[in-house]
Amino acid sequence: MEVAVIWDDRFGEISFSHPMIRDVAKARIRKFYELVKGEDYVILVRPELAPREALTMIHTREYLEKLERASQEPHIGFLDSGDTVHYPGMMEDILLVVGASLTAVKLSKFFDRIYIPLGGFHHAFPDRAMGFCPVNDIAIAVKLLEEKGRVAIIDVDAHHGNGLQHLFYDRPVLKVNVFAYDGKFFPGTGHYSERGVGEGKGLNFNVTLPLGSGDDAFQEALKVLDVVYDFKPDYLVVLAGVDGHKDDGLKSLNLTSNSYNLIGYKVSRLAKELGAKVVSYGGGGYGEYSAYCMLEFVRGLKGIRERTEPETEDKEKREYVRSIVSYLLSEGLPSSLK
Numbered sequence: 304m305e306v307a308v309i310w311d312d313r314f315g316e317i318s319f320s321h322p323m324i325r326d327v328a329k330a331r332i333r334k335f336y337e338l339v340k341g342e343d344y345v346i347l348v349r350p351e352l353a354p355r356e357a358l359t360m361i362h363t364r365e366y367l368e369k370l371e372r373a374s375q376e377p378h379i380g381f382l383d384s385g386d387t388v389h390y391p392g393m394m395e396d397i398l399l400v401v402g403a404s405l406t407a408v409k410l411s412k413f414f415d416r417i418y419i420p421l422g423g424f425h426h427a428f429p430d431r432a433m434g435f436c437p438v439n440d441i442a443i444a445v446k447l448l449e450e451k452g453r454v455a456i457i458d459v460d461a462h463h464g465n466g467l468q469h470l471f472y473d474r475p476v477l478k479v480n481v482f483a484y485d486g487k488f489f490p491g492t493g494h495y496s497e498r499g500v501g502e503g504k505g506l507n508f509n510v511t512l513p514l515g516s517g518d519d520a521f522q523e524a525l526k527v528l529d530v531v532y533d534f535k536p537d538y539l540v541v542l543a544g545v546d547g548h549k550d551d552g553l554k555s556l557n558l559t560s561n562s563y564n565l566i567g568y569k570v571s572r573l574a575k576e577l578g579a580k581v582v583s584y585g586g587g588g589y590g591e592y593s594a595y596c597m598l599e600f601v602r603g604l605k606g607i608r609e610r611t612e613p614e615t616e617d618k619e620k621r622e623y624v625r626s627i628v629s630y631l632l633s634e635g636l637p638s639s640l641k
Contacts, residue, residue, distance in 0.1 A: 306605055307414040308339060309403045310347045314421040317396045319387050320435040320589075322379065324552060327589050328435075334594035335420050335585070342598075344605050348410060353401035361442045361470065366430045370394060370437060382432035389437070397438055400424070404444040404582075411448075411538065411580045416571065416604050420597060423542040423584030425464030426490065433466060434490060435587070442470045444582055445540055449476065452537025455579075457528070458482070459566050460544030460586050461555040463493030463509070467542075473501035477508075477534045477636075481524045483547065483555040484511035495627050498634065505637040506534075510627055512547075514555055517615030520624045521547075521562045527628050531573055533636050539579050541570050544586025545596035549615060552589035559612035563596040567603020 315333035318325040339345055358367055373382060373389035374397075382389050400422055407417045425441055426434035441456070441464075448454045455477035458464040463482045471478055484493055499507035510524040531539070545563055547556035574581045583604065585597050599611065 304416065304605060305344050305346050305414065306416045306418055306601055307346045307348050307410055308601070309350050309406055309417065309419045310336060311350055311399060313396070313399060317400065317421060319437050321386055322388060324589050325388070327552060331588050331593040331597070332421050335597045338594055338598045339601060342601070345601070346414070348406065350399060350403040350406040353398045353405050355398065357401055357405060357443060358438060360446050361429055361439050363430045370397065382437055387432040387435050387437055393437070401438060401440050401443060404440045405447070407582045408444055408447045411582060415574065416581045418583045418585070418601055418604065420585040423544060423586035425458060425460065425467040425542055425586070426462070427466045428469060434462065436466065439466050439470065441467055441540060441542060441584060445471065445476060448538045448540065448582070453535065454538045454540060455479070455531050455534055455536035456540045457531070457570065458542045460542055461546040461551070461553065462489055462544070462587065464542065465490045465492045468493065468497070468507060471503060472499055472507060473503045475502045475506065477506050477531065477536060479508045479527055479530065481510045481521070481527070482512060483514050483516070485514050488514060488555060495631065505634070508631050510624065510631065512556060513620045513623055515557050515617065516620045516624065517557045517617050518559055518562050519614070519616035520621040521558055522565065523621050523624045523628060525566065525569055527631055528569060528573060529632060530636055532577070535577060536579050539570060539574055539581045541581060541583035542586045543567065543583055543600045544588065545593050545600070546587035546589055548588070548590055548592050548596050550590045550592050557615045557617070559615055560592060560596045560599040561610045561612055561614055564599035564603040564607070564609055564611070567600040568606065568608045571604050571606050
């Protein structure tokens with residue numbers, strides 16, 4: 304089974320992150336490419352450039368006009384309160400990033416497993432940037448895939464995908480979110496009691512990991528994926544952010560590369576058993592091992608299960624996560640959607 308990796312050399316020069324970590328963010332994308340290009344099951348595919356109109360599927364015209372103006376500024380600045388940067392010519396990079404999602408949706412006709420290393424901007428809202436995310440590329444992919452079949456989102460990242468949850472909270476899209484949470488850690492949203500409204504009622508599952516959680520708690524959290532089997536999606540849209548690694552620059556969780564291999568492997572198994580297609584994203588990652596964690600996810604997506612670091616554990620945190628997962632599974636899906 305081949306894995307299509309959407310790649311353009313320009314990816315290694317794009318970052319919307321804070322100036323203090325922009326170089327780190329760019330370096331991990333370049334390093335990932337050097338690692339993944341040697342994998343014999345990987346097919347590299349160049350993305351198209353998205354038309355500007357594609358952004359209006361999610362974002363307001365007023366906000367897009369703001370992005371256009373910021374892109375024409377001759378200096379670097381912020382689109383929000385101090386996280387997401389704008390820079391000269393940024394709009395062309397945004398169109399390339401969104402174009403990767405458009406390309407992935409089209410490729411899903413031919414490939415069962417697709418990975419976009421530079422993408423997964425799940426904090427962006429229709430009218431504003433947030434958390435290094437100027438646009439919500441994942442939401443655009445989900446919108447397009449909704450026209451083709453039933454969609455499940457699996458969002459695994461150190462930070463709650465608040466923009467993505469907001470956009471589909473009332474939509475018949477399954478949303479499974481696994482992230483670090485204490486009520487204050489950025490963005491401070493995503494309590495496990497948030498289950499969706501309207502057509503999305505009962506379709507939002509937030510598994511909140513205590514800060515510092517290790518591989519054992521993460522493994523426990525992934526048991527919530529049982530709801531995906533019940534939902535029976537045609538497409539799995541997966542954010543596999545690697546910023547929860549124990550050595551990440553934005554320290555929050557205590558995971559190893561083993562956890563990223565595990566989520567990739569579990570997604571691959573899910574997709575195979577359900578006959579679903581996978582469109583996945585690299586998300587965040589700001590450390591020396593970020594690129595290796597991304598590679599481990601891709602290897603898991605291929606169906607390779609391996610452990611490359613000593614596993615981390617914290618029994619107390621694992622038991623807390625077990626209680627959250629138990630509660631969510633007891634709630635389950637609305638009977639009409641099984």
